[in-house]
Amino acid sequence: MNTGLYLYSASAFDGSGMPELPGRFARPLRRADSLTVYSVTAAYHCLKSLEDAGLEPDLKRCAVVAGFGIGTLETNLAFVDSLYEDESRAGSPTLFSHSVHNTVSGYVSRLFGIYGPAFTVTEFEWPFLSALFQARCCIESGLADMALVIGCEVESRFMQAVHAQFLVERGNSCPVRWTTGASAWLVGVNELFPTPAVLIQGPELNLCACKPDELLLRLTESYTSKEGGSPQVPFGYALSLNSTVLEVVEGKSCSAQWKAEAAFGTATLGVAMVRD
Amino acid sequence: MRESAVYILGAGCISAVGRGLLAHKGGDALSDVSPVPVPESLFETRLSHPVFVVQGPELSDSAARLVAGSSFGAGLYRLNRTEKFFLTSVCEALENAGLSPPDIKNMRVGIAAGTTVGSTFTDHVGYNAWKQGRPINTSRVEDYFCGNLARLVHSVLGTSGPAAVIVNACSSGTDAIGLAAAWLRQGLCDIALAGGADELSVIPYHGFSSLQLLDDNPCRPFDVSRAGLNLGEGAACMVLARGNSGSMRFAKDPIGLILSYGAASDAWHPTAPHPEGRGLSAALTHALHRGGLGISDISFINAHGTGTVANDLAETAALFSLFDNDVPPVVSTKGATGHTLGAAGAIEAVLSLLTLSEGVAHGTRGCTEPDPALRVPVLKSGDRTRLSGMVGISQSLAFGGGNSVLVVEALGHITEDPEGGSW
Numbered sequence: 013m014n015t016g017l018y019l020y021s022a023s024a025f026d027g028s029g030m031p032e033l034p035g036r037f038a039r040p041l042r043r044a045d046s047l048t049v050y051s052v053t054a055a056y057h058c059l060k061s062l063e064d065a066g067l068e069p070d071l072k073r074c075a076v077v078a079g080f081g082i083g084t085l086e087t088n089l090a091f092v093d094s095l096y097e098d099e100s101r102a103g104s105p106t107l108f109s110h111s112v113h114n115t116v117s118g119y120v121s122r123l124f125g126i127y128g129p130a131f132t133v134t135e136f137e138w139p140f141l142s143a144l145f146q147a148r149c150c151i152e153s154g155l156a157d158m159a160l161v162i163g164c165e166v167e168s169r170f171m172q173a174v175h176a177q178f179l180v181e182r183g184n185s186c187p188v189r190w191t192t193g194a195s196a197w198l199v200g201v202n203e204l205f206p207t208p209a210v211l212i213q214g215p216e217l218n219l220c221a222c223k224p225d226e227l228l229l230r231l232t233e234s235y236t237s238k239e240g241g242s243p244q245v246p247f248g249y250a251l252s253l254n255s256t257v258l259e260v261v262e263g264k265s266c267s268a269q270w271k272a273e274a275a276f277g278t279a280t281l282g283v284a285m286v287r288d
Numbered sequence: 289m290r291e292s293a294v295y296i297l298g299a300g301c302i303s304a305v306g307r308g309l310l311a312h313k314g315g316d317a318l319s320d321v322s323p324v325p326v327p328e329s330l331f332e333t334r335l336s337h338p339v340f341v342v343q344g345p346e347l348s349d350s351a352a353r354l355v356a357g358s359s360f361g362a363g364l365y366r367l368n369r370t371e372k373f374f375l376t377s378v379c380e381a382l383e384n385a386g387l388s389p390p391d392i393k394n395m396r397v398g399i400a401a402g403t404t405v406g407s408t409f410t411d412h413v414g415y416n417a418w419k420q421g422r423p424i425n426t427s428r429v430e431d432y433f434c435g436n437l438a439r440l441v442h443s444v445l446g447t448s449g450p451a452a453v454i455v456n457a458c459s460s461g462t463d464a465i466g467l468a469a470a471w472l473r474q475g476l477c478d479i480a481l482a483g484g485a486d487e488l489s490v491i492p493y494h495g496f497s498s499l500q501l502l503d504d505n506p507c508r509p510f511d512v513s514r515a516g517l518n519l520g521e522g523a524a525c526m527v528l529a530r531g532n533s534g535s536m537r538f539a540k541d542p543i544g545l546i547l548s549y550g551a552a553s554d555a556w557h558p559t560a561p562h563p564e565g566r567g568l569s570a571a572l573t574h575a576l577h578r579g580g581l582g583i584s585d586i587s588f589i590n591a592h593g594t595g596t597v598a599n600d601l602a603e604t605a606a607l608f609s610l611f612d613n614d615v616p617p618v619v620s621t622k623g624a625t626g627h628t629l630g631a632a633g634a635i636e637a638v639l640s641l642l643t644l645s646e647g648v649a650h651g652t653r654g655c656t657e658p659d660p661a662l663r664v665p666v667l668k669s670g671d672r673t674r675l676s677g678m679v680g681i682s683q684s685l686a687f688g689g690g691n692s693v694l695v696v697e698a699l700g701h702i703t704e705d706p707e708g709g710s711w
Contacts, residue, residue, distance in 0.1 A: 076553070083407075083455075085408075085409055088408055088409065088491065089409075089415060091491060091495065092412050092415060092416075092491070095490070095491075095494055096412075096416060102494065102497060102498050103494040103495055103497070103498045104498060105495070105498040105499045105500075108491070108492075108494075108495030108496075108498055108499065109495075109499065109558050109559045109687065110558075111408075111491065111495065112404060112455065112457045112687055112688070113407065113455040114455055114456050114457050114686065114687065114688040114690065115558065115687070115688055117456075117553075117688055117690070118553075118558055118687065118688025118689050118690070119558070119688075121553040121554070121555040121688075121689055122554075122555045122556060122557070122558075122689065125555055126553060126555060127552055127553055127555055127567070127570060128551075128552060128553065129463075129551035129552060129553065129571075129690075129692075130456065130551070130553050130688065130689070130690050131454065131456060131463060131467070131551075132454070132455045132456055133452050133453060133454060133455065134407045134436075134453050134455045135436055135439070135452075135453060136433055136436070142452065145450075146452060146467065149467070149470050149471060149474060149476070150467075150470070152474055153470035153473055153474060154578060155470070155549075155550075155551065155574075170415065170418065173418065173424060174424050174426065174429050177423065177424050177426060178426060178429075181426065219439070219451070221359065221439070221442075221443050224365070224429075224430040224431075224432075224433035224434050225430065225433075227433045228429070228433055
């Protein structure tokens with residue numbers, strides 16, 4: 013894909029810097045797992061920044077496209093816990109209904125009144141970028157006018173333990189602490205709003221086969237930008253990418269080329285300011 | 289040849305009904321299977337909801353040969369049932385299209401796979417052992433990290449191109465085909481393998497039970513006495529290409545067309561459909577509009593028809609909102625396959641194509657007395673209706689409020705290929 017995609021609004025944060033959600037979300041999110049809460053928070057702040065600028069996107073023709081790697085693993089395992097700890101072995105209906113990856117898009121559609129298509133993709137490499145790729149495809153094929161792209165990874169006690177054990181088996185005993193991260197972008201192919209907009213080129217994704225431990229440990233992963241996110245943390249790439257976008261938005265540079273490399277492939281994305 | 293159209297060059301299917309495309313053809317095929325108690329070989333359970341199980345080996349001979357020649361053949365990583373089902377359907381689809389892996393090796397091959405269980409970590413024994421302080425069985429974790437269905441197919445076929453695993457719950461298979469068609473229309477690939485796969489597994493089995501959505505008897509979609517769904521397993525795949533694509537010259541004559549695809553969200557409830565089928569109605573409208581089609585162009589509808597009270601009411605309400613009293617024959621095939629979750633949309637798209645090619649719709653297995661509360665008439669068990677055309681709809685609803693619609697056209701009678709065989 014060579015044509016540009018407009019980035020109207022973006023939000024991103026790691027677990028230590030999660031912004032607040034208004035109290036009205038407390039009730040609808042009372043049963044939600046942390047993946048959903050973080051994702052909804054990212055979506056809310058992405059849309060709110062437009063609202064703060066006096067802009068009201070028509071979300072009736074908006075898609076929700078989410079990308080997760082580990083995704084709902086912890087909720088799945090919590091359901092397994094409920095299954096084995098419950099004498100009747102019935103399991104928790106609440107945990108089960110939250111154990112599918114597309115739970116997040118369901119919440120986001122419902123809470124923000126988004127009636128367009130919802131896609132959720134899963135992969136361990138760079139799922140936020142894959143979601144962005146599919147969002148672009150969705151818009152360019154006429155399925156939607158714009159898309160709210162969401163990525164999120166949450167801490168997993170089990171995967172953290174697996175991670176540590178993998179490292180020990182490979183003679184390295186300094187595991188990286190996994191942290192939660194989330195991001196949401198509102199994108200479209202047209203200039204819908206008379207405000208400064210960011211044009212993004214790509215993403216170009218070239219993924220290749222690799223050993224499974226590369227996908228978990230991410231030891232070979234590196235980014236062009238040293239700011240924002242740390243390699244070897246599952247959502248580090250997306251935080252790094254957001255940091256690059258922010259540099260362009262703040263005028264520190266008029267354009268930038270973000271690139272990630274790892275044993276499992278390369279990903280590139282061009283970012284440029286189109287008006288100021 | 290319509291240059292901009294997306295052609296179906298071949299299809300493959302495996303389910304409790306049988307192995308292979310033609311095993312799924314005709315009313316007799318769909319009436320000759322019944323759900324059974326969960327086999328102990330799959331998982332232990334105290335629950336008694338019957339399930340539809342694939343009989344025989346999960347991996348076809350062709351698929352097994354391909355796997356043996358790939359990096360997975362060394363036995364480093366174990367393929368799960370979902371992966372085996374999907375590879376089997378992929379190989380059959382390619383064979384039916386008259387294509388072999390070398391034929392497509394130099395093409396840009398898009399692979400879109402829908403699943404639910406196929407993307408999850410299923411080593412619950414190992415997980416529980418870890419909770420009790422024992423070391424983690426990292427080889428099973430490696431299997432999980434190797435479990436990307438789309439990338440697995442690329443790896444086994446030795447191909448490259450766009451790859452996506454769609455995890456939209458029960459509409460995953462429909463959305464995978466719709467997305468792959470969009471890739472082709474945008475020139476992102478020369479040919480696409482799209483479908484879905486899922487295996488029976490402990491989490492959805494107990495999870496659906498906890499939501500009180502499983503029937504203790506064979507399911508009865510649309511029936512007044514329906515009491516829930518039966519889970520099933522299987523996979524289906526379609527080989528898709530654009531009419532103006534060079535890939536068409538390698539293949540046999542196409543068997544059908546993906547005319548259009550539409551999707552929309554209910555924005556309503558985490559697990560229940562909107563009572564009036566709001567999202568489905570929008571998805572149907574979009575699909576018809578995008579395909580330049582009117583309701584009179586539709587000759588057949590393969591509904592999601594799970595057999596839950598809420599689904600069947602919402603779905604028929606949506607159909608009524610669009611078709612009013614002119615609805616074409618409506619059936620559900622889940623009385624024969626069970627609800628195969630991420631595979632369902634793909635299996636049902638293939639079954640729709642077979643029905644359209646035969647020109648006769650067969651009634652819904654398990655439905656003997658249609659619920660009078662349904663807003664449109666449905667074909668009940670034993671009914672047979674000749675179709676007025678070769679264009680039909682296959683539709684899916686999902687947890688999370690997703691609704692997806694494929695409009696497919698058959699291009700003639702699908703019969704056994706006298707020159708058929710595996711490579």
